[in-house]
Amino acid sequence: MENILLEATDNSPKVIMDKDNGIISFEGKSYPENTFAFYRPITEWLKHYFLAYKDKSHNIRIDFKFLYFNSATTQIIFEILDIIDESEIENINIYWYYDKESESGFEDFEDYSEEFPSLNIEAVTY
């Protein structure tokens, strides 16, 4: 299982999936031409990572720092959070970043954190 590092483009986020350091991060705009095809390797990676992780003890940090995203990405974020939730791994810290001037950014945080209360998603404003 290899790490994933994708640089940001005009319509897709920078993605870091670093299994050795337990760092997973999404940053930037997300409205790829085919959103589901773009995220499929990422969701597959996560499923394998959490299965393999069972014996590890290091913490995992997951950062969601989306600037703009389309409705398909909304669904993908739910899918990613579902994968994390089902893994039942406890030492995962999840951070949702949003512009402090953005009410909708806060609403997105509320929606995800209320839908997945056991994940204790933390809000970070910028």
Added chain:
Amino acid sequence: MKKNLKICIRVDDNVIYEFSGKITKSMMIEAANDIEKLLLKKCLNKDKIKNVFELFVETAQNILNYAYRDNTIDENDEEYRTLCNYSLYCFTSDDTYILESCNLIEEDKKEIIREKLEAIKDLDHKALRKLVRKKSRSAEDRHENGAGLGYIMMARKSCAPIEVEFSPYTKKGILVYKQRLFI
């Protein structure tokens, strides 16, 4: 595949962006990024710009994915071009934005659109958010090109009900579809 599309962005009485011609998905992304920069320069409310930008992209992707294309007529014909256009009007006096689009659709899509709008017409902002959560988790309306959440997201980010209009087109089985979003 390249498709004809006319894009126009107006801030108050000034046209700040205009495009007319063949457009691909990647060109649409370039256009959206130009528009974001222009809006950030001209308009102050960043939260609204986020909603405007996201709806701009969502609607443009819908047009490119689902609009009916008539191969039997010349897409360069001016009359045809008016049937595939996309305009964003920004009014700085009251910070409102109108996203207007017009394209051709197959007649059988009319009922599908009506049903989708009927299902959300009485929902308030809170209920729309709840529905996005429910539909996202169940993925029940997911298809190859998208999450099937389009109208719900449009309604969630709009400050007034979505306006749609269907009118006849010269070819049987095809309609002219107009949509107006208020943000």
